Amino acid sequence: MNLIEPLVKVVLILAVMLTLVILLVYSERRISAFIQNRIGPNRVGPKGILQAVADVVKLLMKEDIVPKNANKPIHDLAPMISIGVAMSTFAVIPIGGTMVLLGQSVRLMLADVNIGILYILALTSMGVYGITLAGWSSNSKYSLLGGLRSSAQLISYELSMGLSIVGVLLIAGTLQLDGIVQAQSAYIGGWLPAWNVFLQPVAFVTFVVSAFAETNRLPFDLPEAEPELVGGYHTEYSGLKFGLFMLSEYVNLVVASAIIVTLFLGGYSVPFAEYMNLSAQTVSLIQVLTFCVKTAGVILFFVVIRWTLPRFRYDQLMDLGWKVMLPIALANLVVTGFILAAFS
Amino acid sequence: MIELESYLLLSAITFVIGVIGVLTRRNAIIVFMSIELMLNSVNLTLVAFSAFLGDPTGQMLVFFVMTVAAAEAAVGLAIIIALFRNKQTLNIDEINILKW
């Protein structure tokens, strides 16, 4: 068994992801400042670009406070679950096709599992535990309420998320993420790339809305609604463990964007690249770049939405999830099934 | 290569642990969890036989057992909530209204 290749990939993916997160934190603060007509961080490093690093150092130096009567082992375990789940999702996402490196061809994904989508669904359903246990183990009203709210929210939106993925599956006919990307590199009518956003527009919308809810971002950040719940499930966390929760939130955002890109926006595939007579090496490089640019675009969309929309009320959130998103996703699934059956 | 016997033994052991849980614990939720434990040990037997006999029926059955378990958990937990509302306890020794 060749152990070096996967190890290198793991290190690379972690490095890329953490750099992305640091950039994301910085850009989010700058963009929010721009939207709210402020200046934003501009003291640490040129243009404040090292602000995120300073934040990390601050969190590392802070004292780790565990509340009295808290359940210490679970209090420690909760952030680990959150961050572990968030990071391991990235293992099945293809960042590029095959690349020739040092004389051997390398698949640009960590694990090409043939049930990749089920793996992602399984991990997202695990993410609930981190938040719920954090809320429970803190032994505080605000944390408990935040944790309960968030688990209800995550469970509700997981359904419409799963159902919108099924539409994509029906079209691609495979559970392998790489296969789904391959299926999207064709063309509809010879000119429109067969991205699932064009084939499954309804599923795309429901998936993106559910992704907002799953990543606990505004307008769905009920679990940590500051004015009502102080800080939600991580009220009683400080220092490194609080930092882990923040980190997992941003990693979740990156992962959700990467999944949206892979499932709906053609993944790493570059439309019309095959007409340009490029060498295989260039194509694979362009593919990786395309993936990064697409993901960055989706992340930007998430950030702008966060700072421009107000928060839902809790009952509105539940109504939206169960009475709007779920029926729409189901109807979309039925229609897709009928159309596919009619054309096959 | 692990033989079928090993899987059967393992499943027997977890099943008996589940039985002991049901018979000795008095917290209704933990009793419920012990039942899940028993269901799961049976699932292991089914999957093991299915893999060793090359017959998919066992895995189908596991699929249906999981559906039933999901339904059972929903209804069972609803019953537990209703019980707790009425008697403020989950101790199954105190929930003996049938033998008034």
Added chain:
Amino acid sequence: MIMTFETVLFYFLAAASIASAVMVITRRSPVMSVLFLIVNFFSLAGLYLTLHAQFIAVIQIIVYAGAIMVLFLFVIMLLNLGDEQRLAERISYKKMIAVGLSFAVLMEVLYVVAYSGTEFPTKNLERAVEIGTVEYIGRELFTTFLFPFEITSILLLAAIIGAVVMAKKKID
């Protein structure tokens, strides 16, 4: 005996599942029981993978660990089960008998499996891999097992309605 990777994996998962099962029935706090039950489900999913049943393994995580156990945790938190003194477990002679009988059953099963001299089938690797895939299970589910599959939907509907009706405070 040569310890291959597969054997080591099996014994590790088996030990994990037995240990977590024991923890489930001995912990006082229901939350700890839930956590150990999740560990148990994960080790079972690993065991399913050693049996090449990848679909069942993932479904085990999604349905059991991801949905059912969240429901348990949710109910425990909702009822805020902190008061464990009232539930303090006593050791009585009934329980001793129960444990003794359970062990008798276990010994019986162990005897039947290990010493009865029954011929057990051996694994056909290719076939086992084939029937574990999502494609194969899906095809079986929608052809041979279509009727029970449809019936489960009625079962789930009944469960949903039942749960809603029972958990309601007052039926008006």
